[in-house]
Amino acid sequence: MKTLKYIFNISLFMMMISCNQKDNKLIVDVYETSESGNKLTKLSNFISDKNASTIKLDTSKVFQTITGFGGAFTESSAYLLNRLSKKNRDTILEAYFSKEGANYSLTRTHMNSCDFSLSQYSYSPVEDDMELEHFTIKEDKDDLIPMIKDAMKVSEDGFKIFASPWTAAPWMKDNKEWVGGKLLPKYYDTWALFFSKYLDAYKEEGIDIWGFTVENEPLGNGNNWESMHYSPDEMTNFVQHHLGPKLDEDYPNVKILGYDQNREHLKEWVDSQFKNEETSKYFDGTAIHWYASTYDYFPEELQYAHNKAPNKYLIETEGCIDSQVPEWNNDTWYWKKEATDWGWDWAPEKDKYLHPKYAPVNRYARDIIGCLNNWVDGWVDWNMVLDRQGGPNWFKNWCIAPVIVDPEKDEVYFTPLYYTMAHFSKYIRPQAKVIGLENSDNDLQVTAAENPDGSIAVVVFNEGKTKKSFKLFLGEKETLVNIDAQALQTIMIPTKKNIQ
CATH class of the missing domain: 2.60.40.1180 (Golgi alpha-mannosidase II)
Structure with missing residues (x-):
């Protein structure tokens, strides 16, 4: 009898341990x-x-509260999708925007042309058209707008879009060129109107724009492709006295993000934008890129920007494997430290240490995690789709996208970078903390x-x-x-x- 009682107690004890383990x-x-x-x-x-x-x-x-993750609608990507079979086009859009796929929630597009356009163009083609009576987005209607609309159909949760200009039309600039130069002050109000006209035109197409960055890479890009320069105070002045009031009048809920370039200069830009209540009024946040280094995500600068404006957005609006022809169907390469960037060849000698060879997946994963751990609330990749050359790109500024296609053979390659992005975009949703x-x-x-x-x-x-x-x-x-x-x-x- 004692033996049976002992066995019962042991069994009860083991059951309690098992239950506790299950509970824990x-x-x-x-x-x-x-x-x-x-x-x-x-x-x-x-x-x-x-x-x-x-x-x-x-x-x-x-x-921070998460705004979203995603990539950019560019003319190059949209053009390539139009050259694929419907099956492959649908496969790519579903991979990016469906719940079963990466479920992108925050996206970017360009206003006027950029390096990842087929040619140089502006929505304001007529010189000295101060009231923009000839404003037209006809250049976007063949490729770019259909891609956005098809993505909207696929996306069950929807996604935000912000737009960025690379440059105003040459007739508005002091050098009369697509590349470099500054916006002439006499056109400040015309350029502010341009943003509002863009919102009108896209709304007519059924596309609501969530926000803008004021200027892509206002420090320039080495005078290579479309650009227009601002100093920090020049941009702050334009937003405070021209763009901000115009959008507040016409589209008060549309967001304005300042800066939009590399993080090593972040402090001087947020100091200007958020100098006082008057300068801060129309800035909803700050946009940043990652091209200052292949490994350093500049946590000190990110912390500084957050502390300067703790209630404003801090969004990484562009990053990609740049200056690199894609590897086709070679997953292993994306994990090896063999990629180089623009700085490998062109960075000043004092900055070369910031640009060693790197593994593309490592760079993405490290940067996104580093950003999230330092107050960044959104992270947006560059082109969604490129070809085997890393284009099309009118300047031949070849880059890599997470999805590479061969339109001649109607083939698609989902690189490891696609899955890397999906680890964040699919599982960390907007409004997450x-x-x-x-x-x-x-x-x-x-x-x-x-x-x-x-x-x-x-x-x-x-x-x-x-x-x-x-x-x-x-x-x-x-x-x-x-x-x-x-x-x-x-x-x-x-x-x-x-x-x-």
Whole structure:
């Protein structure tokens, strides 16, 4: 009888341990993209590791609200889509904009032409047309507008679009050229009207524009393709006295983002934009690019910009693998430190150290995580689609897009960069809140955000060549996760399941 009682007690004890373990189990879904071949692959059945590090989430610490993630509608991308079969065109748009795909939520497009246009053009083609009576977006109607409209049809959640001008028409500028020069003060009001006319024209096409950046790369681009220069104070003056009042009158809900270039000069621009209440009034935030370095995401500058204007947007509006012809159907290359950028050849000697060779996936993952951990609320890639040359581009400024196509053969290549972007855009949704965490492994880069539905997305990047393990904690609950060498993971915590 005592033996039976002993066996019963042992069984009861083991059941209690099992129940406690089950109660403490953090339920997660894990998706991985890796150099070894995973592409947003769902993983399970992780192996125990006594050397596992720890990642502890802290939902009591809340940082910025996410605006979104996505890419840019360019004439080059739109033109290429029109050269593909309907099947492949639909496949690409669904991959970017459907819930089953990357579900892009924040996008960009260009006003007038840019380097990723087929030619140079302006919506204000008639000289000295001060009232823009001849304003026309006819250049966008063959390719660009159809791409945007088709993306809107695919997107169940919808997405925001902001537009950026590379330059005004040459007749408005002091040098009368597409490249370089400045907007003549006598045309400041005409140029402000241009933005409003653009909103009118796109609205007639059924496309609502969420916001603008005032000028793409106001410091110039080495006088290579379309550009128009501003100093910080010149841009602030234009927004404060011309663009801001005009949009406030015609489209008061449309956002204005200042600057729109590399982060190393960020401090001087936010100092001008947010100098006082009068200069700040019409700026809704600041736009940045990543081309100052192939590895440094400039956290000090990002922190400074946030502290200068803590209630304003801070959005990365352009980044890509630049000055590089794409590798076709070669996933391995995107994980190797063989890519070079503009700075490899052209950066001043004092800045060369900022531009070493790099692995494209590493650069994307590191930068996006670094941005999210330093108050950036949106991250937008450049072209969505390019060809095997890295164009078309009238200046032959070849770049890489996450999706590469061969229109002659009607073939499509989803590079690892597509899956890298999807790790963020698909799982961290607009209005998510970046939350605090403690990470015991300095070799793992980690960020986390709580979505409006209560789910939590944790993104972990293992740049090293050794597999790792970590225990993920949310309150008293935990789970063990293994991450492959050279791998990016998104861990989704559906909080309702964990509450039950």
